[in-house]
Each structure stands twice: as C-alpha cells, then as structure tokens.
C-alpha cells in the first residue's frame with residue numbers, strides 16, 4: 001500500500017492551511033500558548049539606581065569586589081600601561097558583578113543630556129520577576145528566593161551548561177572560562193551581607209544615594225515621586241536602605257534637579273518586571289538596556305514555558321501520541337517481519353550471514 | 356521478500372581514507388586533553404557574549420538532525436506502513452545511533468562543570484520548566500531506544516536467533532518510542548532559542564521555531580539517508596537504491612516546500628523580510644539557507660531527475676545545506692548579544708567538530724563491513 005498521490009497532496013494542503021491560520025492571528029496564537037506571567041513577591045528586595053544622581057565615582061564597583069572577594073580586572077589591551085594597579089573591567093564579567101558604564105555623545109559637555117552629553121549607567125543582575133535564567137536551568141541551580149526574590153546560583157548543582165549566560169536578556173550571568181574548574185558568577189544582591197543586617201556593597205559605598213536599597217514596593221513609590229520633580233526643584237534623596245533597616249542611619253542627600261527625568265521607571269514592566277529599577281534623563285536604550293517596541297512586557301520564559309506546558313502538561317499529549325504510535329507500529333512491524341522471519345526459518349542462515 | 360535480507364559488506368577495514376579519518380580523530384583527542392586540563396577558555400573562543408559555540412550549534416544541534424534518518428525511515432516503514440523502505444531502515448537507524456551518541460558526547464565535552472554532569476540524572480534537581488532538561492532526557496532515552504532497536508543486527512551477527520525473536524516480539528514499543536522521542540527532542544531544540552528573545556534576529560526568532568525544527572529534522576534526516584546511500588553505493592561499489600530513494604525524494608521535496616512556505620509567511624507576519632535585504636552577514640547567511648532550499652526543490656521537481664542518482668545526491672546535498680544553515684543561523688549567526696561581542700571558532704574547536712564527524716564515518720565503515728546492516732546484494 002503506497003501513499004496515493006492525491007491523498008498526499010490533500011495532506012500537504014491541509015498543513016499549509018493550518019500554517020496560514022497561525023500566521024493570520026499571531027497575537028492570539030502567542031497569547032494562547034503563553035504561561036501566566038509571574039507576579040512580584042510582596043516583600044521583594046531590590047535596588048533603585050538613579051542615573052542623574054550618579055557621579056561615576058565607581059566606589060560601588062570597588063566595594064562590590066571587596067564584598068564578593070573578586071580580583072581586579074585588567075583587559076589584555078591595557079597590559080602595557082596597567083601593571084595591575086587599575087581595575088578596568090569594560091563590562092560585567094566573572095570577576096566583575098557590578099560595573100558603571102558611560103553613555104557619550106558629541107562634545108560630551110552636559111551631564112544627563114542625550115545630545116552633546118553623557119550619562120552613567122550601573123549594570124548588575126536585575127533580579128527579574130520572571131527570570132529567563134531560572135526557567136532555563138535544567139538542574140535548578142539558579143534559584144529565586146520566594147520572599148526576597150533574590151536570584152542566586154548554587155555551584156554544587158550547576159553543571160556549567162551556560163544556557164543562562166546565553167539566555168539572560170541583560171547579559172548578566174558569566175562563566176569563568178579560564179581554568180579547568182570554572183563556575184557561574186553573578187550579583188546575588190550581597191545576600192551574605194543582608195543576612196548580617198548589612199547593606200549590599202554597592203549601596204553601602206554610594207555617596208550620593210544614586211544606588212538605593214529597599215523593598216521594591218517602596219522603591220517604586222520613591223521612583224514615581226521623583227519623576228514628578230521638575231528641573232530647579234530641590235529634593236532630599238535618601239541614601240542606603242530606604243526603610244533604614246539595613247546598615248547604619250544616613251542623612252539624605254539634598255540636591256537641585258538639573259535634568260528632567262524621563263517619565264518612566266525602567267524595570268516596572270520590561271520583560272515581566274525587574275527588582276532593580278532605573279531612573280534616567282536619557283533614553284534607556286542609550287544606556288544599553290533592552291528597551292523599545294521590540295521588547296515585550298512579559299518575560300520570554302512565559303513564552304517558552306507556555307509552549308512546553310501546552311505540549312507536555314501531565315505528559316498527556318506525549319502519552320496519547322505514544323499510544324497511537326504503538327498501535328500503528330504493532331500492526332506494521334508484525335507485517336514486515338513475519339515475512340523476514342519465515343525467510344530466516346526456511347534458509348537456516350544463508351551465505352550472507354542472514355540468520 | 357529478498358530485499359529484506361541484510362548482510363555485512365566485508366572487505367578490508369584499514370584503508371587510506373580510514374587512516375585519514377583516524378588522524379583527525381587523534382588530533383581532536385589531543386585538543387580535548389587540553390580542554391580538560393586548561394578549561395574551555397584554553398582551547399575555544401567561547402566568551403560571555405557567545406557562551407555556546409560550534410560544539411553546541413554544529414555537533415549537537417546539527418549533528419542530531421543528521422541523526423534523524425532513523426526517525427524518518429521508521430516513521431515511513433512502521434508508522435505510515437510503507438514497507439518498501441525497509442531495506443533502508445538499518446543503515447538509517449545506525450546513523451541515528453552515531454549522530455545522537457556523538458551529540459551527547461559533544462554536550463559532555465562542552466559542559467563547563469562536567470564533573471557534576473550526573474546532576475541532570477537526579478530527579479530531585481530537575482527543573483521541569485527547563486526546555487534544556489527535556490532535550491537532555493530525550494537524548495539519553497533515545498540513545499537507549501536506538502541501541503535496543505539495533506539489537507537484532509547484533510543478535511543476527513552472533514547467531515542468537517532466540518534472543519532476536521524474543522526482542523522482536525516487543526520491538527513495536529521501541530519503534531514507537533523511537534519516533535516520539537526524537538520528535539520531542541528536535542522540536543524542543545527550536546523552543547530553546549525562543550528564550551533568546553530579542554537577541555535572535557527576527558529572521559529566525561518566532562513562535563514557530565518549535566515546528567520549524569521538526570521540519571528540518573525531517574528534511575535533514577531524509578537527506579542524510581539519501582546522501583549516505585548514494586555515497587556508500589559509490590564507495591563500496593554497490594548498486595544504487597534509486598527506486599526507494601526517488602519516492603522518498605518526492606515526499607521530502609513536499610516537506611521542504613511546506614517548510615519554505617511557512618518560513619515565507621512567518622517572515623511576512625513578523626515584518627522581518629526587510630532585514631533580508633540589508634546585506635549584512637545575517638542576511639547573506641539567510642539567503643544561503645533559503646536559496647539552498649529552493650535549489651533542492653528545483654533539483655528534485657521533475658520525476659525524471661528523481662530517478663537519477665546524481666540529482667538525488669545533489670538535491671539531498673542542497674536540502675542538507677538548507678537545514679544546516681537554518682540551524683546554524685538560529686543558534687549562532689542570527690544571535691547577537693550586542694555590546695560588541697563577536698565569535699569565530701578557534702582551530703581547536705573546528706578540529707574537535709571535524710573529529711566528532713570523522714569518528715561517525717569510521718564507525719559507519721566498521722559497522723557496514725562487519726555487521727548485517729546494508730541489505731544483501733543478490734548474487735547473479
């Protein structure tokens with residue numbers, strides 16, 4: 001029995017039509033297969049980084065290194081003048097969990113101006129609400145604390161597949177490629193210091209309050225208050241922990257607003273939301289953050305998990321498929337092999353070793 | 356049903372090409388020693404921007420697609436009940452066994468913390484949301500299934516008639532698993548890169564990646580069967596299996612037409628076509644992929660061509676190139692982490708990849724010469 005040509009073409013047409021149907025309603029198809037986006041943990045902890053406050057002193061970078069026992073980093077192209085004195089990481093790396101980068105344009109005359117200006121940006125793990133790194137890790141080595149929402153890596157579980165490095169939309173987890181026994185390393189919001197009631201290294205050392213620590217809920221309120229401020233207003237910026245629970249008490253930093261805030265708190269919705277929030281006077285994409293119409297407001301993990309759950313929840317679909325395949329296979333295997341078996345029985349092993 | 360008989364091809368094992376392959380495998384082994392002593396950074400160009408290189412994109416993602424010959428033939432022989440393809444089944448199963456085993460070995464070589472690799476076998480650590488976990492478990496189970504499916508060939512060689520008969524009685528279960536598992540695995544390899552989000556160019560990023568990886572598993576699985584069959588006919592001086600292959604060509608040509616059609620509509624839907632005309636590396640790579648698919652269809656369109664070993668070979672090669680480029684694009688070329696990262700494989704990485712494929716060809720030669728894999732040639 002062979003496939004009849006007409007039957008086959010009909011099958012082809014049907015498949016083509018269903019593909020076209022998917023094409024007609026991409027939003028619906030995507031939504032139908034999407035896993036429910038995850039919500040914020042009410043007591044989640046995080047950071048609020050205000051680019052307009054940051055003076056680029058990099059005290060936070062140095063403090064992060066000493067808090068996490070990480071060495072200085074000297075890029076290869078600097079080795080002729082930098083004998084090891086200057087920590088000069090260009091980007092996040094296995095030795096650098098926190099970095100200050102700078103946006104530059106034209107004459108770079110004015111701070112926080114998009115044209116002919118410059119602006120600072122602090123990069124570290126954003127402790128996403130719906131993290132790709134958590135979703136992708138096969139051995140649950142990436143963990144999100146159910147209370148604080150802090151995302152951490154357990155090297156005793158991690159097999160070093162580096163899918164988290166490949167998938168993180170913020171390019172945060174890094175692998176130690178040098179040496180035979182590398183591990184994944186990334187910012188864990190200094191959870192070892194929080195456990196002792198201390199502030200994360202970067203917050204503790206920040207003189208201006210540009211990096212502020214606290215409950216994400218409080219930080220959001222604070223951020224929304226700031227974006228209503230106008231240039232010329234004076235504001236008392238809190239420093240350290242916004243609730244004053246972690247670290248010692250510090251006086252606020254009074255400052256006159258010079259550049260208008262963008263009326264958006266980065267991290268509230270982007271990619272399902274993050275626990276590190278950003279305020280800035282220049283556009284977030286200029287600061288190298290994923291931003292714009294092509295960046296969704298739900299995490300990519302909700303898409304892949306949606307597909308996985310659609311196909312594999314309770315293993316019902318695979319079990320049904322397997323049952324069908326077994327029934328078909330039993331019918332057809334028997335048919336093909338009964339003949340071969342008879343041959344074998346008759347010939348008692350031919351000259352070609354066909355037993 | 357004489358076409359169902361299988362016999363070892365026989366002949367000398369250590370030939371000049373065999374020694375050549377051995378040299379490549381030996382070089383790869385030297386590099387791998389370095390890899391384990393000095394770490395991944397010692398021999399590869401992997402970086403925090405490009406944590407996955409060709410060992411994943413080619414050895415695993417493309418290598419296992421080349422291991423889909425067994426899936427395609429099993430699907431036709433046992434499920435769609437096209438018994439006439441049976442003579443191709445054993446060689447195809449064997450290629451799958453090699454493709455998947457070497458894919459799994461490539462993963463282990465690539466694991467940054469390989470000494471903890473057994474963690475993936477500990478159910479209490481499983482993250483069932485992880486697509487990667489599913490692909491890993493499917494590979495593992497499918498390799499076991501393939502070994503069982505290949506069992507009768509060993510039993511025949513060893514003359515264990517009773518064992519063969521007993522195994523045969525339950526074979527339908529493994530045949531079914533041998534279709535389901537690679538389909539789960541192949542489609543999920545598409546889902547893996549959906550998680551890359553904006554880092555994968557819209558020329559490839561799509562909810563349909565899951566389906567598209569299944570399409571390319573079929574086309575590449577078939578193409579490797581045709582490719583291998585034609586090559587081994589020439590190399591081992593055996594008659595061409597043209598009649599069977601030409602019917603397969605017809606079916607696979609249509610699978611490819613649907614795949615290219617789905618891609619076309621999908622890119623329209625996503626508004627990604629303009630990116631194909633920017634003439635950067637990604638666009639060029641896209642056109643190599645898409646045009647090789649069209650070339651395969653053009654080569655196999657006429658029935659006259661499909662009866663001709665040369666056209667079958669060329670068509671299958673073009674089809675292979677199409678799937679190869681599609682997958683390479685999805686995992687490497689279409690991927691851009693930004694921030695100035697770039698990647699080009701190191702010589703060491705290339706040698707190991709060549710070694711992974713060389714060892715498969717060596718195993719193929721040993722197996723077909725020593726075991727009843729290819730169907731017996733009727734002596735006149």
Ligand code: SF4
Nearest residue numbers: 125126127128133168
């Ligand atoms: S920023 Fe990256 S590493 Fe951090 S939680 Fe989000 S996905 Fe994970």
Ligand code: SF4
Nearest residue numbers: 137158159161162164
């Ligand atoms: S590298 Fe480690 S933490 Fe990252 S996904 Fe793989 S196992 Fe998980």
Ligand code: SF4
Nearest residue numbers: 054055057058060206
């Ligand atoms: S310590 Fe504060 S002011 Fe200094 S660079 Fe870091 S965030 Fe900016």
